[in-house]
Amino acid sequence: MDKQLATTIFESLASGVRLDVYRLLVKNAPNGLVAGEIATQLALPPTNLSFHLKALTQAGLLSVVQEGRYQRYRANLAVMRDLIGYLTAECCTGHPEQCFETDAAAGCCDAKPTLSSTPTDSTS
Amino acid sequence: MDKQLATTIFESLASGVRLDVYRLLVKNAPNGLVAGEIATQLALPPTNLSFHLKALTQAGLLSVVQEGRYQRYRANLAVMRDLIGYLTAECCTGHPEQCFETDAAAGCCDAKPTLSSTPTDSTS
DNA sequence: TTGATATTTCAATAATTGTTGTATAGTTGC
DNA sequence: GCAACTATACAACAATTATTGAAATATCAA
Numbered sequence: 001m002d003k004q005l006a007t008t009i010f011e012s013l014a015s016g017v018r019l020d021v022y023r024l025l026v027k028n029a030p031n032g033l034v035a036g037e038i039a040t041q042l043a044l045p046p047t048n049l050s051f052h053l054k055a056l057t058q059a060g061l062l063s064v065v066q067e068g069r070y071q072r073y074r075a076n077l078a079v080m081r082d083l084i085g086y087l088t089a090e091c092c093t094g095h096p097e098q099c100f101e102t103d104a105a106a107g108c109c110d111a112k113p114t115l116s117s118t119p120t121d122s123t124s
Numbered sequence: 125m126d127k128q129l130a131t132t133i134f135e136s137l138a139s140g141v142r143l144d145v146y147r148l149l150v151k152n153a154p155n156g157l158v159a160g161e162i163a164t165q166l167a168l169p170p171t172n173l174s175f176h177l178k179a180l181t182q183a184g185l186l187s188v189v190q191e192g193r194y195q196r197y198r199a200n201l202a203v204m205r206d207l208i209g210y211l212t213a214e215c216c217t218g219h220p221e222q223c224f225e226t227d228a229a230a231g232c233c234d235a236k237p238t239l240s241s242t243p244t245d246s247t248s
Numbered sequence: 249t250t251g252a253t254a255t256t257t258c259a260a261t262a263a264t265t266g267t268t269g270t271a272t273a274g275t276t277g278c
Numbered sequence: 279g280c281a282a283c284t285a286t287a288c289a290a291c292a293a294t295t296a297t298t299g300a301a302a303t304a305t306c307a308a
Binding site: 249250251252253254255256257258259260261262263264265266267268269270271272273274275276277278 | 279280281282283284285286287288289290291292293294295296297298299300301302303304305306307308
């Protein structure tokens with residue numbers, strides 16, 4: 001994970017449409033969905049969906065395989081895991097006691113609710 | 125965390141400049157830095173930095189307090205934690221065995237390297 | 249007060265991104 | 279071969295975002 005890739009990934013998720021697409025595929029992991037199913041569920045014109053699927057795929061967030069005349073898209077969860085690592089890897093240098101309490105992504109499947117509402121200190 | 129906020133946060137990080145700023149402040153949590161220090165470290169014109177700081181702050185990723193004639197910016201780690209939860213909360217419905225292995229954000233401070241191929245690059 | 253410092257706001261411009269319709273390419277089944 | 283279906287590529291236009299310098303606001307120090 002380098003800066004260029006991280007920026008590309010954030011750009012990919014910085015659109016309501018693409019965020020919907022990505023989350024839909026996270027929810028439907030690991031089977032994924034074919035393009036037409038995504039278009040139907042999100043009520044998007046195929047041209048526009050294709051534009052956004054391309055962006056997500058080029059960022060590495062999705063992978064795609066051909067199945068006959070269909071294209072099946074899947075969320076690439078490992079990339080998200082690496083992105084989170086990139087954001088948090090250097091945090092709080094010299095002050096570990098102030099860090100994330102996380103557990104964070106463990107909210108997935110392990111369903112540890114320890115994090116959802118606990119505020120750290122706060123400034124606001 | 126709703127879709128609008130998540131999109132705003134991703135937009136905030138979808139710029140090389142803002143990603144640099146945010147990571148610099150994560151690294152310098154919890155003390156934060158004043159605007160001039162950020163400008164110096166990242167070699168940015170103050171006008172441009174102010175533009176990006178405003179975007180990050182409005183997204184909730186940073187908080188700011190006035191210290192005399194300085195403005196001190198800090199990364200709001202709780203927001204990032206919630207964002208990660210938003211992305212992963214519904215993943216793999218019905219197929220938990222295919223999920224994130226994470227641990228992910230625990231890379232912070234706990235420094236469990238179990239998850240990533242490449243830990244960091246750290247050059248901005 | 250005056251002058252220096254720190255940061256933001258404003259306005260103009262440059263650059264990028266999103267959406268849509270039409271056209272194209274590949275797959276299936278007859 | 280042909281026609282129907284799935285999806286992507288291209289082109290035009292609309293909309294948004296990034297960058298910069300000049301001016302404004304606020305604080306500090308004498």
